[in-house]
Amino acid sequence: MSLPIKVRLTVWYLTLLAVILTAFGAFLFLRLKSDLINAVDQILGSRAAQISLGYQGSDQNFQDVGDASLRNLPPGETAAQTLSATGTVLDATGDPALADQPMIGVQEVATALQGRRIVASVTLGSDNEPFRVLALRLPGPGGSSVLVVASSLEDVDSSVHRLLVLFATGIPVALLLASLGGWLIARKALRPVARMTAEAQQIRADRLGDRIAIPATADELQRLAKTLNDMLGRLQEAVESQRRFVADASHDLRTPLTVMGSEIDVGLESPRLGAREARALLASNREEVERMARMVNNLLVLASIDDGQLELLPVPTELRALAHEVVEGLRGFVSTTGVQISTSGHAVSVIADPGRLKQVLTNLVENAMKYAGTGAQVRISTWHRDSEAGFTVSDTGPGIPAEAVPHLFERFFRVDAARSSARQGSGLGLAICNDIIDAHGGRIWVESTEGDGSSFSVALPTS
Ligand code: ADP
Numbered sequence: 001m002s003l004p005i006k007v008r009l010t011v012w013y014l015t016l017l018a019v020i021l022t023a024f025g026a027f028l029f030l031r032l033k034s035d036l037i038n039a040v041d042q043i044l045g046s047r048a049a050q051i052s053l054g055y056q057g058s059d060q061n062f063q064d065v066g067d068a069s070l071r072n073l074p075p076g077e078t079a080a081q082t083l084s085a086t087g088t089v090l091d092a093t094g095d096p097a098l099a100d101q102p103m104i105g106v107q108e109v110a111t112a113l114q115g116r117r118i119v120a121s122v123t124l125g126s127d128n129e130p131f132r133v134l135a136l137r138l139p140g141p142g143g144s145s146v147l148v149v150a151s152s153l154e155d156v157d158s159s160v161h162r163l164l165v166l167f168a169t170g171i172p173v174a175l176l177l178a179s180l181g182g183w184l185i186a187r188k189a190l191r192p193v194a195r196m197t198a199e200a201q202q203i204r205a206d207r208l209g210d211r212i213a214i215p216a217t218a219d220e221l222q223r224l225a226k227t228l229n230d231m232l233g234r235l236q237e238a239v240e241s242q243r244r245f246v247a248d249a250s251h252d253l254r255t256p257l258t259v260m261g262s263e264i265d266v267g268l269e270s271p272r273l274g275a276r277e278a279r280a281l282l283a284s285n286r287e288e289v290e291r292m293a294r295m296v297n298n299l300l301v302l303a304s305i306d307d308g309q310l311e312l313l314p315v316p317t318e319l320r321a322l323a324h325e326v327v328e329g330l331r332g333f334v335s336t337t338g339v340q341i342s343t344s345g346h347a348v349s350v351i352a353d354p355g356r357l358k359q360v361l362t363n364l365v366e367n368a369m370k371y372a373g374t375g376a377q378v379r380i381s382t383w384h385r386d387s388e389a390g391f392t393v394s395d396t397g398p399g400i401p402a403e404a405v406p407h408l409f410e411r412f413f414r415v416d417a418a419r420s421s422a423r424q425g426s427g428l429g430l431a432i433c434n435d436i437i438d439a440h441g442g443r444i445w446v447e448s449t450e451g452d453g454s455s456f457s458v459a460l461p462t463s
Helices: 005-057 062-070 106-113 154-202 220-269 275-306 319-329 331-337 354-372 429-439
Strands: 078-083 089-094 118-124 129-140 143-152 315-318 340-345 349-352 377-385 388-395 443-448 454-461
Touching (some): 005 143, 005 154, 062 089, 106 118, 106 129, 129 154, 154 220, 220 275, 315 354, 319 388, 331 354, 349 354, 349 454, 354 388, 354 429, 354 454, 429 443, 429 454
Parallel strands (some): 340 377
Antiparallel strands (some): 118 129, 129 143, 443 454
C-alpha cells in the first residue's frame, strides 16, 4: 500500500519523536530513581556512623542514640536495630512495626560481620513495603554485632511514580500535537508539488508552450519546476522540429510531383507529341522521380537511425568509382542547374557500405549544386592520407557563415540566408551524412569562407 507522502513523512516524524521521547523519559526515570536512592543511602550512611559512634562512645543506650539520629532522616518510616551474629534482634528503635523482625537475613549479617558494608533495597513489614537498608559491623563490648539502619523508599517510589504518570500522559499528548504540526508542515511544504502536478496535467501536446509556475522559494521545488520547464522546452522544440520536418518534407515531395504533373499535362494536351518530345518529357520525369527517391531514402535512413537500426553492409569500396557513379546519377540535375561538375584524385579503397556512402556523397554534391547556384563549379576529389582515405566536395558558392558552421550537422539546421523557395530543404541532409559517417567510424567536416565557397570532407579509416 502506498500512502501519500505527507502521511508517510508524519508517520516517520512521529515514530522518531516517540523513540526519542521514550528513550529520554526512560533515562530521566532511571536517573531520578538512582539519584533519590543515592541520597537516601548517603543519609543512611551518615546516620549509621553517628549511631555507631554514639552507641559505643557513651553510656547512653541504643534507643536514645538511635532515636536522636533517626529523627533527622527524611520523613517516612525509619528504623534501626542491632543484630547478633546469629541474626536475632538485640536492640531496636524507630518504627515499632519494623523493630521485632530482623531487617536483613542471616547471610547478610555474616557478610556485614566480615567488615563489609551492606546496602540493599528490601521489602519489610506486614505490608511488604519497600525500604532501603544499610548494615555495618558494630564492635562492642559483648562481642561483634551488626547495626542495621532502614528508611522507607515510599517517598522515592511516589516521586518516581509521579514522573512516570507525567510521561505516560505527556508523551502521547506531545505526540498528538507533534503529529498535527508535522502533518500541517508536510502539507504546506508539499502544496507546491500538488499545484505543479495539477499544472503539468493540463499540459497537452497542443499546449506545449505552457509552463509550470516557478515557486519563489529558491529550493528543491524551484529546481524541480525549472527542470520540468526545461524538459517541456526540449519537448516543444522536438515536436516543433517534427512538425516543421513533416511540412518541409511534404513540400519537398510536392515540388517534383507538381513538375511531373504539369509536364505530363502538357504532353497529354499536345495533339502531336513526337518521339523526341516524349523522350525529353520522360527524361525530365525520370529526373524528378530520382529526386524524390533520394529524398525518401533520406527519410528512411533517418527513421532507421532513430530506431537504432541503421544496418551497414561494409565491403571494399572504391571511392573514385563511387564519385563517377554519383555524378552520372545527378546528370539530369546537373544539366538543369548549369553547374559544372568535375572529379579528380586517385582510386582509393575503404571498407564501407557503398549504398550509404553513395547517399552521403550524393547529398554533399546535391547541396553544393543547390546552394552554389547557376554557373558555379563543383569538384569531387578523392584522397588518401596516413591511415585515412576519403573525398572532398568543394564548390565556388556563397560559403557558410562562421557562426553557422558548428550547427551545420545538427538535425533541421538551415542557414537562413540560403533559404529560398528555389532551395527548399529540410535541414536533415547533413545530419544524416554525419550519422552515416559516424556509424562507419569516420569523420565529416566543413571548411568554408563566406563568399568564397565551401568544402565538405569525409574521412574513413583504412586500417
Ligand atoms: P537542406 O539542404 O535540406 O537544407 P542540409 O542538412 O543538407 O539541409 O544542409 C543544412 C544547411 O547547410 C543548408 O540549409 C544550407 O544552408 C547549408 N549548406 C549545406 N551545404 C552547403 C553548401 N555547399 N554551400 C552553402 N551552404 C550549404
